[in-house]
Amino acid sequence: MANALLDPMTQLLNSPAKRRGLAVGIVLLASVATFGSLIYWNSTPDYQVLFSNLSQEDAGEMVAKLKEKKIPFELSPGGTSILVPKEKVYDVRLALTAEGLPKGGGVGFEVFDRTSLGTTDFVQKLNYQRAMQGELSRTIKQIKEVEQARVHIVTPKESLFVEEQKKPTxxxxxxxxxxxxxxxSQVEGIVHLVASAIEGLDPSHITVVDTSGRILSKRNDSSLIGQMTTNQLDYQRNLEEGYKRKIQGMLEEMLGLNKAIARVSADIDFQQVDITEERFDPNGVVRSEQKNSERSSNNSGVRVPE
Structure with a gap:
């Protein structure tokens, strides 16, 4: 039974004309599949980055705006980057920028655009402080080395006595x-930027730290016991950064770019001992010698040098 079915098929395939027809059919099917794939890929829009390194607040507001405008978009796995079709990148970017997005992860002076008439003085002061913190954070983020920045301001209550008035920090x-x-110098610039924006804030009352918890800002009380001087802090920071770059460079060569993070904490002993020493060699050769002698006479009282 099986042979009866296979014999006609074998004869069909053994026929030269049929083989040519079968080959032509396979080629046609492959061509149609390739053409269909090209049409599919050409119809799929090419997405490019609209904004990257976004905070959750900015990403959420942007997604809402894009949905409202019915603009197709894609989110990166971490949700910090938004992609839109290539031909719409610049138009969408300009439109969102005109609406004040991204805000930089914090509210700025636009908070006063929604102020109601019944707002109390306390809320006004609180909003002003939030706005100042947000504006300073946005400004600091303009430095190309800075990815994220947050500013916290502590403004003490006003005192009736000038002597008891505390300074802001x-x-x-x-x-x-x-x-x-x-x-x-960049850290010092950030310190003076914040100090200049807040009334009564002294640069010595500003602390700048990084994600490792290291204090980057200089201290004026470095002469205190247990505190390192400015030069020592700079030396330690430069030493740590130098080793960090070398280690991270070696790791990225093995693991790939941006796939390794290196951190270095240097413990340096800055203690110094001053020793003053005078040595006398008993076997040394006399370089020069000078002798003086005097003779005196009791009669004349005049000294005659020899």
Missing amino acids: ASVFLKTRAGMSLSA
């Missing part, structure tokens, strides 16, 4: 981009 939290670091 501020802290700046920074996250630098991979493989980058801030120089001492």
